[in-house]
Amino acid sequence: MSQVFKALSDPTRRRVLQLLQKGPMSAGALCDHFEFSKPTMSAHFAVLKEADLVHAEKTGKSVIYHLKLSVLEEALLGFIHSFGGLAEAPEPPSKTEPEIVR
Amino acid sequence: MSQVFKALSDPTRRRVLQLLQKGPMSAGALCDHFEFSKPTMSAHFAVLKEADLVHAEKTGKSVIYHLKLSVLEEALLGFIHSFGGLAEAPEPPSKTEPEIVR
DNA sequence: CTCATAATTAGTCATTTAGCTAAATGTGGA
DNA sequence: TCCACATTTAGCTAAATGACTAATTATGAG
Numbered sequence A, B: 001m002s003q004v005f006k007a008l009s010d011p012t013r014r015r016v017l018q019l020l021q022k023g024p025m026s027a028g029a030l031c032d033h034f035e036f037s038k039p040t041m042s043a044h045f046a047v048l049k050e051a052d053l054v055h056a057e058k059t060g061k062s063v064i065y066h067l068k069l070s071v072l073e074e075a076l077l078g079f080i081h082s083f084g085g086l087a088e089a090p091e092p093p094s095k096t097e098p099e100i101v102r
Numbered sequence C: 001c002t003c004a005t006a007a008t009t010a011g012t013c014a015t016t017t018a019g020c021t022a023a024a025t026g027t028g029g030a
Numbered sequence D: 001t002c003c004a005c006a007t008t009t010a011g012c013t014a015a016a017t018g019a020c021t022a023a024t025t026a027t028g029a030g
Helices: A001-006 A011-021 A027-029 A038-050 A069-082 B001-008 B012-022 B027-031 B040-050 B068-079
Strands: A054-059 A064-067 B054-059 B063-068
Touching: A001 A011, A001 A038, A001 A069, A001 B001, A011 A027, A011 A038, A011 A054, A011 B054, A011 B063, A027 A038, A027 A064, A027 B001, A038 A054, A069 B068, B001 B012, B001 B040, B012 B027, B012 B040, B012 B054, B027 B040, B027 B063, B040 B054
Parallel strands: none
Antiparallel strands: A054 A064, B054 B063
8 A cells, every 4th residue: 555655646657647547558658748768757657567556568569558447446445444434434433333443 | 745645655654644533642642652763753743744634733742733634635535536536436525615624 | 940741853874766878678570 | 680669677866765863942840
């Protein structure tokens, strides 16, 4: 979970995820959306891979990155859930309910 | 937003937030839940303050930290929303809701 | 006023991060 | 085979992070 939040803490990486949200994209195509060098972008991709937020599919000369939406969901919604659901709490927390504080 | 995610990327800080979820707590009381030195914890508090996730209220010798739940909500739900709602889009926080942000 | 307590600041250190250029790797096409 | 393209790795630097101890500030109690 820490790695997911760490990955999300950089605006470039958040933007990469948003681009991938529209569909899989090659490393080069992703790079075209930014002004950083390709090695710098490659390092950002590696952080996203490390957090398991993307999947890299190698096809020919290119590497196609895919967003792993379910991992993002699980991390964010899981964290939100540990806060009693935050805004969207479907059930009002009972006062006697045991609180799991990990 | 980057600062919120950065703050959340450390497990100690996430745990601090969860402790504060149960109610305001002094710096010292928070420290008692961890084995780190007080200055180290103070630095973590500073990161949370910087991200605007907590409010520090000075009362006498103590400093009482309060969770700013609405900021956490806005960052997480706002980001989730930018992803088309992910799993299930919760209601966006109403602008007219009287939110007490301390 | 003086002392003890609560918390932060100052200063240090090792590690990580984010950026770069240059070099290496791998793959498809001529 | 050889070349060009796509991407990553290697190696570097500057800045940020997270931890510590020691020192400082601020406040309430005696």
